[in-house]
Amino acid sequence: MSTTTISAVDRHMGYKKSRLFFVSALALTMAGVNASLRANTAADLQRIFLDPIDPIHSAAMIANILGVPFLGFALTIAIGSPLLDYIGMKLLLPLSGFAFSVGMILILFADHLASGDKIYYVIYLGAIIAGIGWGLVETVVNPLIATLYPDDKTAKLNAVHAWWPGGLMIGGLLGVGMSKLGLGWEAKLTLAIIPAIAVVIACIGLDFPPTERAASGVSMGQMFRELKSPLFFVLFASMFLTAASELAPGQWVDIALSRTVHMPGILLLVYVSGLMFLMRHFAGALGKMLSPIGVLWLSCLMAAFGLLALSFANSPVTGLLAATVWGTGVCFMWPTMLASASERFPRGGALLMGLMGTAGTLSIQFVLPFMGQVFDKKKVEAAGGLQAFQNLTPGPELDRVLGLASQASFRIVALCPVVLLFVFGAIWLYDRSKGGYKQQRIEHEPAEVLPQL
DSSP, rough: EEEEEEETTTTTOOOOOHHHHHHHHHHHHHHHHHHHHHHHHHHHIIIIIIITTOOHHHHHHHHHHHHHHHHHHHHHHHHHHTTHHOHHHHHHHHHHHHHHHHHHHHOOOOOOOOOHHHHHHHHHHHHHHHHHHHHHHHHHHHHHHHHHTOEEEEEHHHHHTTTTHHHHHHHHHHHHHHOOOOOOHHHHHHHHHHHHHHHHHTTTOOOOOHHHHHHTTOOOHHHHGGGGHHHHHHHHHHHHHHHHHHHHHHHHHHHHHHHHTTOOHHHEEEEEHHHHHGGGGHHHHHHHHHHHHHHHHHHHHHHHHHHHHHHTTOOOOHHHHHHHHHHHHHTTTTHHHHHHHHHHHGGGGHHHHHHHHHHHHHHHHHHHHHHHHHHHHHHHHHHTTTHHHHHOOOHHHHHHHHHHHHHHEEEEEEEEHHHHHHHHHHHHHHHHTTOOOOOOOOOSSOOOOEEEE
């Protein structure tokens, strides 16, 4: 083990900022493609593997599988973020591509690796390993972009995170196209491995800088002391609800809304992802006009209306209109939350950004299964009882019952952004009482000596 002294003044010298931004965008694209293709194959996995195991609770089971990557993400980013400067970005980012590949391979060969109800656990394991890969991406990318662009965090974090919905859009279109060609779920999950390999290759020979916190000489102790701020705790708790408003419906949209809007639900996800990809490039200008917290308040207002509208949508037109309002609302949430935490608490470094990501993804681990449980409960209730539901055969009545269940599962999530209207409104008013929002900056301190693994 050797020691390296980090210079705060020349920390970007010798680092290829444009290539580092590109590989960050590529990694987020990989994560988006993977999430989209997982969502696109969820109905097949439920029908082929889970319905034979437990037809009454199969929706909750597939919701658990769709939700568990968020648990893998949360655990990974919580553990990896405070250790990032010791382990190194150069190791963790290519490792994310490896994890995504292993996760997809496990799901692909689940019925060869197990039989009966044990197949569910193999698929579950594959999904959580994919989540670990996603966690590694966010562990590296968020502090990397904050380090490279310390005076433009809101704009640059939104710009790089535009490639998450970009990946969702690419994966969704590929999934729909492959379905039209008659290609099955196996081909779709195999395709998801290709961008993972691309990330590993793109990282070869690339040098990564230390984080902004370490480069400025802020010690680990000072970083952890930022956790004592009451405002950070409020932002941390709020991240649970902003992520639930965006990511849970995004994973659930294909399996839940296809019957109610009479079009493949994945196309709604593709459409919303396209909106988000374009609009995140304008986040910097909007943030300067309203302040980051003002952007978040407006986002929550539109997200609440959008989710409520999705719960009543019953045609392609109403589905697209509702998705437009929801997508516009959730567009800026994730990267702007990260930027707000980093701009208000720059000494918190990767730790605070990692904890924000942990909060966001942990919420999905609870919200998605809850949506599945609401769905299962409502379908039995709408059918007139358990026996009546079991007697239903494919046809208009079953579609009606499942459509009502879908709408109920979306309606419950609309409460999340409603709560945040009061939280962000209070912070916005507090900032205005203090003369407006002001980004905090680190005064350069004596360089920290970090051990390198």
